[in-house]
Amino acid sequence: MTATGDNGASIRLRDLVSKRYEKYKKFQLLELDSGISSSKWKNFFYVKQDATLEMLLFWGQKYPDDAQWLFNGFDDLMLSNNPFKIDFPTLSEKLTLQQRLKWVISEWCSQAGTKIFKFLEEKSLNQISATDWLNMVLGVQKPSLQMIEFVCVKRPHFTCWILLGFTPDQIDPTSKKLVEKWSEESKTF
Secondary structure (H helix, E strand, O other): OOOOOHHHHHHHHHHHHHHOOOOHHHHHHHHHHOOOOHHHHHHHHOOOOOOOOHHHHHHHOOOOHHHHHHHOOOOOOOEEEEEEOOOOOOOOHOOOOHHHHHHHHHHHOOOOOOHHHHHHHOOOOOOOOOOHHHHHHHHHOOOOOHHHHHHHOOOOOHHHHHHHHOOOOOOOOOOOHHHHHHHHHHOOO
């Protein structure tokens, strides 16, 4: 990862570290818990580098309740008036293709933490590795055409929104009107 410090997962991990580890001896405790050197944790925490894959995987395994939030930025899996398993995305004009793809993956997959990446690897018949899925979700690499095609085939009702960021007739999770229409239509099946 680059040393920008503004990666979404890095920002969320810094917040989680602040909440779970005391102000004093936090880096020594992190080293003991994770096996990752305290100097690496300091560099990460003080925004000299983004979180490493090793740090993110450690956190997801040690604190599985944090994994959905850490990896995807979603923490509320059910809203009473939301037909999706996750919170509605923000306006589609602000989302990149990669962010829309990540939202659809999160909406589709019920697995938490690192299990989601193994699930995607298995569903893609091992054509796309769990590591590639993880790197795409973390923003380390762009989604491949194979990933985009795979998700669009598995979730065809989101294809137009994933590719274009809007849709006049498929499900656009940023459009309350289209979500309500889809929700009503899906009740009749």
